[in-house]
Amino acid sequence: MAAHMVPRLGIRLASPALVSHTSRPLAAVFQRSFVALAQRSSVPSLANASPLCSASTTTPTLLSTPRPGSLHAAPLSRSVILTALARHQSTAAATPADYASTSSADSTSSSTHTASAAPAVSKPVVALHLYALAFLVYAIVVVGGLTRLTESGLSITEWNPGFKGMRLPITTPEWEAEWDKYKQTPEFHLLNSKMSLDDFKAIYMWEWGHRVLGRVIGVAFVLPAAYFVTRRWVAPGTRWKLAAIAAGIGFQGFLGWFMVKSGLTAPEPSGRAKTVHVEGGEVPTSAAQTSTAAADWTPRVSHFRLAMHMGTAFLVYLAMLHTGLAVQRDYNAANLTGAVSGVRARTQAALTQLANTLNHPLLRTHSRLTKAVAALVFTTAMSGALVAGLDAGLVYNEFPTMGEGRIAPPMHELMDDRYAQRDDGSDKVWRNLAQNPVTVQLIHRTLAVTTACTVLALAWKTHRLARAYTAAARVASTPVLPALPPRVVQLANASVAVVAAQVTLGISTLIYMVPIPLASAHQAGSLALLSVLVALISALRPIPTRILAPAATRNTRVLRKVAHPTPALKP
Secondary structure (H helix, E strand, C coil), rough: CCCHHHHHHCCCECCCCHHCCCHHHHHHHHHHHHHHHHHCCCCCCCCCHHHHHHHHHCCCCEEEEEEEEEEECEEEEEEEEEHHHHHHHHCCCCCCHHHHHHHHHHHHHHHHHHHCCCCCCHHHHHHHHHHHHHHHHHHHHHHHHHHHHHCCCCCCCCCCCCHHCCCCCHHHHHHHHHHHHHCCCCCHHHCCCCHHHHHHHHHHHHHHHHHHHHHHHHHHHHHHHHHHHHCCCCCCCHHHHHHHHHHHHHHHHHHHHHHHHHHHCCCCCCCCCCCCCCCCCCCCCCCCCCCCCCCCCCCCCCCCHHHHHHHHHHHHHHHHHHHHEEEEEEEEHHHHHCCCCCCCCCHHHHHHHHHHHHHHHHHHHHHHHHHHHHHHHHHHHHHHHHHHHHCCCHCCCCCCCCCCCCCCCCCCHHHCCCHHHCCCCHHHHHHHHCCCCCHHHHHHHHHHHHHHHHHHHHHHHHHHHHHHHHHHHHHCCCCCCCCCCHHHHHHHHEEEEEHHHHHHHHHHHHHHCCCCHHHHHHHHHHHHEEEEHHHHHHHCCCCCCCHHHHHHHHHHHHHHHHHHHCCCCCC
């Protein structure tokens, strides 16, 4: 009997001497599956059990998955398979009617449990939806950058979060009404007083398109996500991620208006206050500033709020990308289809090898290092948002020096007394660090060079990791892949190419005094670099234990066929 079951189950019995090779995550999955199966029907008494079953009561038997190309195996856990063997003997002696009733009850219980239980993994359509929305968020980041570069962000002076805000002026009176609203803003009085209606239409279209695209993203994300959840196509952990992304989209819309409002009501102070007189109308001011403004007053949105708005968009995009990659990856692993970290695990043994590889200490350390590099890239991008908000790219348009062969400007330029708002000058340092265009540009330069060197070092470390892992795999006590998953090395190489392009775009943008195409590409490049690093983090992510359950369920179905065989009908 045992010899007959071994090829059907694809497993073998191992001795307790192999306990040291146990693969614990996979062991727990198989043990739960076999225990649940054994408890579905009564266990026969020892008097009716076979000698093999009787022996199992005194000698523990282990279940192991064979390692391909090797006679050794990794034992999994204490097995109850012999109980199923005994049940097979008792079931074979049952009448067809008894078997039919038992099988029907088991099938009904299984179907009821499946209908009420949450799915272990999400369906691939959830990943496709997240990829599509991530593309739209990437697009709106680019459109938002162009809106800022064309100075179109303050052209719409009202906030209508519903569908009313999607209506575009059509007739001439409607356009003139919107233009009259814009004429009341500080930007029109100080910068665009000679603007024509056609010029206003051009900047209006950029801001209108940016807002409409934001609404489209909100609707296109929430409605399908709600449908997926109601249809139980989403795993429990992913549901919370979708809810967080939806909240981030809503918060992003609020931040957009919060940012625009800062440019419509008052300028941002960046020096000692003085009175500013504007001909042709009064300038709206905030209660905090009354009739005073900064010494170098320029109507613009708060660069702090701009960085918050841009940072939230980056986080929403990265959350969509990472969640989509995780959903697709978990589905492939659970169903033994597709690729996981560039490896096609078609069998349970191959999936076990991949799971052990991704849990290797060398890869766990490298994953933490990659996350730190990604955080540094994000910080550099946010410093770039401060540069954009202050127009700091228009000072010191040379690289690598900043005036007369200096790597850094003189200290009196970096810590200018004019940026201190308190009489005792106690706020001079932090205000210069946050509001002085010269200092902000130097900070961004320093972070950019540091980030580029760090990404290059990460790629070099990845290649060293590949060699170190190959050597460690030869002497590993558990079944692992013979080499590092190829996707890890591929993404590390891609990060080098993207960071090289990003550095080139940044230097070119600075030297040519921020032309719109180069500046827009530079902003998009920062998000592209983050995308590669997030994909690398996903490729290094371990396979959760719960993901192995669907694969073990297939073995349970095979065991059920053996434990409950269809009895041959007598003629």
